[in-house]
């Protein structure tokens with residue numbers, strides 16, 4: 005089901021607005037993550053999609069239908085929460101069948117459907133067990149199967165992986181992707197973990213302070229961040245951020261003078277700082293001094309001093325020693341300028 009927000013705002017108490025004029029469309033059959041720091045309004049947005057919370061103003065559409073005034077039941081959404089919310093006294097099969105029982109689906113039919121779903125989420129060998137004797141990942145599988153039982157219009161997941169350990173999180177995020185692709189159900193996933201969002205989503209909505217910063221694919225967020233917030237929020241290690249005043253004449257002649265005048269902040273991805281000429285477009289060479297150099301496994305992180313500011317690069321090929329001077333090639337790809345509002349004015353696809 006396609007979901008559209010038209011100018012949706014929300015205030016819990018009538019005075020402080022939490023979400024401001026949200027406008028977006030989630031295309032049918034896609035997996036979309038809502039990503040942002042704690043308190044930015046992710047869960048509130050999801051609750052408005054579900055119908056558990058009504059917007060203060062604006063309209064919500066499922067396809068062409070205005071569902072603003074419909075509750076969660078009418079909207080037929082399936083929800084999975086971080087604490088799974090399984091019924092502890094019911095076994096796995098009964099948990100999955102429960103919504104069908106409530107909907108008065110005849111027993112043989114609901115059993116057949118529940119077994120199909122148990123197979124879909126790979127929990128069919130645990131049907132007689134109670135939730136308490138399952139692992140976190142298994143409980144999450146049951147919760148997803150239960151949410152899918154009534155063939156929901158949407159599957160909504162609120163931080164579903166945050167109670168799992170690191171390895172299980174990776175396994176389960178792949179599973180959520182697989183299940184979404186097998187069922188084709190439009191799925192909306194709330195997370196504060198960029199890694200999770202970047203790996204499973206078709207599109208990512210980046211929220212901050214109740215406003216959409218950017219809504220696009222993971223690749224576009226990384227290569228064409230629309231503003232400084234997105235550039236700093238997406239990417240690991242974090243993008244280097246300098247003031248334009250930290251530069252001397254290095255950028256002069258390379259970038260339009262008018263643009264440089266409007267620039268407040270400069271963003272440089274760690275991989276845009278190379279210690280040799282890679283043949284890719286270079287904007288400038290800059291002189292830095294090595295502060296620390298760490299190598300572990302495939303990772304190489306050099307922390308450098310540039311005009312008294314700190315820069316991180318992951319691209320050192322040569323043997324380097326702490327304290328030495330290091331000239332670096334500043335590549336155009338991964339280099340951005342932002343104006344005083346934080347809007348990107350140079351770098352990436354200029355017209356993105």
Ligand SMILES: Nc1ncnc2c1ncn2[C@@H]1O[C@H](COP(=O)(O)OP(=O)(O)OP(=O)(O)O)[C@@H](O)[C@H]1O
Nearest residue numbers: 016017022040041042043044045046047048049196
């Ligand atoms: N029931 C409520 N009544 C009043 N204010 C609320 C309520 N629920 C959330 N808020 C406030 O609304 C803002 C957004 O909260 P929300 O839970 O949507 O953020 P979030 O991005 O999901 O955060 P987190 O990642 O920490 O869960 C926060 O300032 C929060 O304190």
